[in-house]
Amino acid sequence: MKKIIPFNKPLIYGQESKFLKKLFLINEFSGNGFYTQKCSNWIKKNLKCKDALLVNSCTAALEMCALLLNIKEDDEIIMPSYTFVSTANAFTLRGGKPVFIDIDPNTLNIDPEKIEKAITKKTKAIVIVHYAGISCDLEKIIKIKNKHKIYLIEDAAQALLSNYKKKPLGSFGDLATISFHDSKNIHCGEGGALLINNSKFIKKSKIIRDKGTNRNLFNRKKISKYSWVGLGSSYSLSELNAAFLYAQLLNAKKITNFRKKIFFLYNKKFKELEKRKCIIRPTIPKNSSTNGHIYYIHVPKIERKKIISYLKQKLINSVFHYIPLHNSKFGKKNSITKSDMSYTIEKSKSILRLPLFYGIKKQEILHICKTIQNYFNERDK
């Protein structure tokens, strides 16, 4: 193979330009128009949430969660350290303190056994991340949430169309957030959604989205003039992005099925190397499904750099991620660490993410698996 295999390739599936052209005729480009409605209805139907607000990123949706929960100075929010910055930053912006705990080494999701010990009188919420689109142990987490009467937020940025016990992720928390960044399964460049399952947040969420105004009521002709009624910001997704996104959502099931096939092809091909104890494959727990967002393996941490350059030489791009937040420069000063972090530290050093995007060829996957096999064969010669 001569051409480099990229790690990710954002794609266009066909109707994006048609919908954009239609929008040019509609001639309304700001948020909450025709295509926003279409996308929002699609999300409500497919993710089984009470309401879905399209916003300009998952980061924005997380910031809205912090505003909705009225997070104040020194409120504590329990979350994994092994996650993207926005999960924590959104709450820190309001003066809240992320309380980091360790992950389950099999799923890289928050370890439910460690949540309860981290709860104090200051705890306002638990934020969970369904890493790689594979669900957290929701049964245990929901039990803890109910017992202690604290809010649950799902950072479902990576989890569109994944399930737990056949119910869509994003439908379990009081609130949930989705990302449509172009590194995710379904994208519109930059975009996201706030999903609401606890109805008490519906009214306020629109004020927050609409710059702190009750413009939503004005648009629906319920009041004659809108004004400043609370805290908010500019969180709506533009119709330009929504038109593009709607075309992608219409193909979401096709895209997800393709990605799942690739996930399971990788998984089959790596069985042998796992048996040889060269790598560890991802675990999908009994009640969880995957949406094929990420395929990763764990490699010996002292060899990861070498493996990445070996793959690069063979024209394969592989990446790793998440410098644990509790150990980051800013995180150290602005958070609390409430458990031993050995899995977070260990796994963040051994993870290796492999190319996965719609349209990647079976032959390319086989080439990647073979190359990794060759690496270990040469090493063990």
Ligand SMILES: *Cc1c(COP(=O)(O)O)cnc(C)c1O
């Ligand atoms: C991608 C991602 C985000 C941020 O999404 P944006 O839409 O880029 O703001 C947040 N959390 C997790 C877990 C993510 O993977």
